Amino acid sequence: MPILDIFSKRQMKLRGDVPDVYSYDVLPEPLKVQIVHIVLGALGNPQEYYSSVQYEDSQVRATYKAIVDILCREYGVFRLPEEHHDHGERMYLQELVNFFLQEKNVERSLDVVELCFRVIDQGTRDWRYMRRSNASGVADDALREINERFQEHGVGYCFQNGRIVRIDSQLIHSEVVKPALTLLSGKHYAGAQQEFLNAHEHYRAGKAKEALNECLKAFESTMKTVCDRQGWTYEQNATAKKLLDICFDNGLVPAFWKQHFSALRSLLESSVPTGRNRLSGHGQGSVPTSVPAFLVGYVLHMTAAAIVFMGKAEQSGAKK
Secondary structure, X not given: OOOOOOHHHHHHHHHOOOOOOOEOOOOOHHHHHHHHHHHHHHHOOHHHHOOOOHHHHHHHHHHHHHHHHHHHHHHOOOXXXXXXXXXXXXXXXXXXXHHHXXXXXXHHHHHHHHHHHHHHHHHOOOOXXXXXXXXXXXXXXXXXXXXXXXXXXOEOEEEEOOEEEEOOOHHHHHHHHXXXXXXXXXXXXXXXXXXXXXXXXXXXXXXXXXXXXXXXXXXXXXXXXXXXXXXXXXXXXXXXXXXXXXXXXXXXXXXXXXXXXXXXXXXXXXXXXXXXXXXXXXXXXXXXXXXXXXXXXXXXXXXXXXXXXXXXXXXXXXXX
């Protein structure tokens, strides 16, 4: 369902009562309620089919049961904590909604969002799910709306490639991170994609050193994929600098552009690898080292830009 620019929203914009920076430590109650509406619209509401269509009813119930079962297993509980009905038929949808609306921990709330929208994206596009003729369109609309709702409430997360990803800047995300994720979704970049998503996951969880490690791994995996596709040989344990040398020496960048790209090469060599090596790649000694979040964000975005550059350069026809 499209988001309507209703009167009260327009007035808030005129007054400037809209968030101008992202928040990460709270999901506003109106946002949670809107998310429930989106999920019900995409996954279905068992109560709507209780007395009419048994097939759709069983499908929808099984979907919510699967989501609740996963959460219970991962949290080490038999029922989601806020559900106390021990007798009679277990209402999985109600259990899930109650838990989501009452949960104060943002990460656990995002667990629910991620699981639900992963199912929407991967499990409802076939018309046999609720027998919808426009099943894929319904899923796309739900994925589009959840990200628009996050942005509307100034919450710095989005759902991308089956995961909740932290956003620091909408412009950077749209122009750098999203293109990197799109490029890495290709089958040849599966390893780099996993590592880049892991970096985002660690960043969202505040695990700075782990995020930097995954950034470098994703960067190196991307260059190895470029080398593989171009038939350029390299040692399996080659460092980022050696991989960069191979890519540049084999004409990933045209010769007449090399002077212009010398600064980029220096930046690639010094930003991602150096930031990781000096801050997280070695033993920290007797005094624990602390990596500031702003630096991790910078390296993460620099990694995304480097991945897009390498991938696009390879696609544009580097000589074989």
